[in-house]
Amino acid sequence: MIVSNNNFYGFIPDGMGKLSQLREIETQYNELNGAIPPRNLTIFNISSLLQISIRVNKIFEKFPEDPCNRLTMLEFLQLSDNKFHGEMPPSLLQCNALYKLLDLSYNDFTDFVFVFTQQSLYLGGNRLSGETPGNISNFSKLTTLDLSPNSFSGRVLINLGNLQDLQIIYNQLTNDPSMLELDFLISLKNCRHLKKIQIDSNSFDGMLPKALGNLSACVKIFIAYSSGIKGMIPNEVGIMGNLIELCMEAMN
Template identity: 50%
Template sequence: MIYLLICVVASLNNFTDEYVLLAFKAQITSDPTKILAKNWSQGSSFCNWIGITCGTRHRRVRGLNLANMGLGGSIPNEIGLLPTLQQLDLSRNDFTGRIPNGIGNISALTYLDLSTNGFNGNIPQELGQITSLEVLNLSINMLEGEITESIFNLSMLQRLSFLSNSISGNLPPSMANGLPNLGRLFLYSNRLSGEIPGSISNFSKLTLLDLGNNSFSGRVPMNLGNLKNLQVLALSRKQLTNDPSMLELDFLISLTNCRQLKEIQIGYNNFDRMLPKALGNLSASLEIFLANSCGIRGMIPCEIGNMSNVIWLEMGRNNLTGTFPDTLSRLRKLQNLGLDENKLQGYIPDNLCNLINLFLIDLRNNKFSQQLPACLGNLTSIREFHLAYNSLMISTILYLSRLTKRDDYEYSYLFSV
């Protein structure tokens, strides 16, 4: 009798799963490859349908993966009737409408990816009920409103990505308290505003923090150096400033404690401060340093030569003064060097020729004078060399002749004498 009851319950559960999947199929308005139209039929077990993964014991739906299939339509609220569903991936399709509240009833869900679709409306607060969730990706949609605070209580969450939406509001100071396992936070290109809360430094497992292209204002928290596991920091395209009592970019000094840091993006801000000598004490793993159009001024510290693994160094469109640092020649792995639109002057040193991996050099709109080192003509890796609007001698053009004969070479030089 007990065995019979178990079989009846299992059969009813399987019927429910099939009902939900067919309800999902009924909401599909575009199926260009006819995958669901041909494959999802009641004539076969739903466990054999494309995109469906079932558990081995009870044959209930564990995974629904229809990523990048060109599907269009909406998600029915019945999706919440799949209690054993662990992975739901509908990314890179053309789904529209609102994310259904019922999705918050999928208690077993660990992976939810609805990115690169056309979902609109607010982020459902019911998502905060899925306490098992480890990955939440709603990027590249048309979502708006504020981030529901319930999201910040998902203690198992490891990756949170809302980039490229229209989400607004402030980040709550308590946001780090309920996300002890968060490792990657993508909030790039939204409408978030207010100050970046200092409590963000409590994300002890954070490896990537991308808050770029928002409307944050105020100071960069000085305690970002507490993020000992941080590898990527992106704070570009905002309205951030620096402590007015400090002459240097003090938060960069704090970042010297982040010994795994590989990438820093701070361009397009309003810092109006000098680069600290501590720039040379940043992580030995640092490969990318982008600080263009952020108001940095003064001389480039010679300690920059300690950034031995940097491959991309961009500090163009600032107010840098002084001469070209000789110590830049130590950056033997450097491929992209951008110092355009500053107030640098003097000559370009011969030891620049030591940078044999250079792919791009942009020194236009400065006050460099005299002539370029002849050895630059031997740097066969260079594909772009921009020198326009300097005071270099016309004879310099002869040294570039070996480079400019290549079809894959792009250059600009306008010399004033």
């Protein structure tokens, strides 16, 4: 069922949850608002669904407590640009089939249970805080990780072999104070498919490492302005021969 890019408004109808054979629901770019229908009528009760996309609406409520109790086949969940709020339920960890995309960006979530079974994870534009979880590196399927903007703090712990797109802008992330160079950039050398690195508007206090030249030859975009990086630009930047955009303005 695809009803995107219209002027539909009002609540998601109760009867939609009775469409037991649906494989796909797309209601993006409408004016739908209010809460998702009760549990026995909700779209989260349709066990045949593979894809849900209701982004860019005005739906407001807490996230369903057990979204994957019935959605055992769901591969793609996109709820961005709505007004969901509160904490993410731990039961989200049960979404074992959710391997393509999880997009919860630009809502009003304050806490999140990190789930990395999917290839693409978008959490930007919420009110998430605390340190980035140390177990990110255990989820090797991730190709896209977008945590910006939020209020994450502390060190960045990322070492994902399949990562292609990393965006952690507008947070409060810092460097290991015992290291002169940005240690997490050194760890990214194992991301052999990395194409985009965007780390601007953070509180890093360190130098660009010479190991920058060891980053993936695929890197095309490196953006790090206003990020607290200091010192000299290493000559090894010249090894990154596929760069098409390098932005490091307003550095210390």
